[in-house]
Amino acid sequence: MSAAKRVGILISGRGSNMVSLLEAMRAGEVPGEAALVVSDRPDAPGLAKAASFGVATAVVPRREYRGRPREEHDRAVHERLEAAGVEIVCLAGYMRILSPWFVERWQGRMINIHPALLPSFPGLHGQRQALEHGARIAGCTVHFVDAEVDHGPIIAQAAVPVLPGDTEETLAARILEQEHRIYPLALRLLCQGRLTIEGRRVLVRDEQIDLPRSLVVPDPSS
Ligand code: GAR
Numbered sequence: 001m002s003a004a005k006r007v008g009i010l011i012s013g014r015g016s017n018m019v020s021l022l023e024a025m026r027a028g029e030v031p032g033e034a035a036l037v038v039s040d041r042p043d044a045p046g047l048a049k050a051a052s053f054g055v056a057t058a059v060v061p062r063r064e065y066r067g068r069p070r071e072e073h074d075r076a077v078h079e080r081l082e083a084a085g086v087e088i089v090c091l092a093g094y095m096r097i098l099s100p101w102f103v104e105r106w107q108g109r110m111i112n113i114h115p116a117l118l119p120s121f122p123g124l125h126g127q128r129q130a131l132e133h134g135a136r137i138a139g140c141t142v143h144f145v146d147a148e149v150d151h152g153p154i155i156a157q158a159a160v161p162v163l164p165g166d167t168e169e170t171l172a173a174r175i176l177e178q179e180h181r182i183y184p185l186a187l188r189l190l191c192q193g194r195l196t197i198e199g200r201r202v203l204v205r206d207e208q209i210d211l212p213r214s215l216v217v218p219d220p221s222s
Helices: 016-024 046-052 068-081 100-105 126-133 170-192
Strands: 003-013 032-039 057-059 088-091 110-115 137-144 156-163 195-198 199-202
Touching: 003 016, 003 046, 003 170, 016 032, 016 046, 016 088, 016 170, 032 046, 046 068, 046 199, 057 088, 068 100, 068 126, 110 170, 126 137, 126 170, 137 170, 156 170, 156 199
Parallel strands: 003 032, 003 088, 032 057, 088 110
Antiparallel strands: 110 137, 137 156, 195 199
């Protein structure tokens, strides 16, 4: 078997997706090892969680780069990742738009999770956007990162129903549960070298298909 990939995780906040990745790597379900967690916010609660896994952490405070080109901050982050020998970058609630320079450096090796079924509802508050739009099916997406926000080739998606009476919080919680399933799945496939990008499509080598045919909302038995 090939060596575990060195994975860097970028966060800005609570880091629940980061934890799902760390747990999956620790359990040996993903052939990767967490090399470094970087936050752009010194107060991100995810930093302490990363430390509790024994993972090295770094903070590159965005505040210190205020008024300077975005790329300068990204270069500082990149240096930390390089120094830690990172091969794959996972954005896990990293709420910062990346410079084209950074995106290019990590092209094909950087993935992101977004709480909506892309290409619907990119940007902030994907769950709120789905609710306000009246969508009956919502979900989450893991995708390769390209120069546009929440836009690159899609690796994995999970769909959930939007239920009557849902609030942004209840819908977000339902989606988050699925985020924690598909992010480790996507990272596993990437670490296993099973993903190929062809244009906008991602091909998965040896993909097993044993899936329900559809999710229909409202429930047809209503
Ligand atoms: C997650 O829901 C993630 O999908 C979202 O931020 C949250 C971070 O939570 N990301 C985006 O909206 C990216 N556009 P976490 O810190 O607990 O993983």
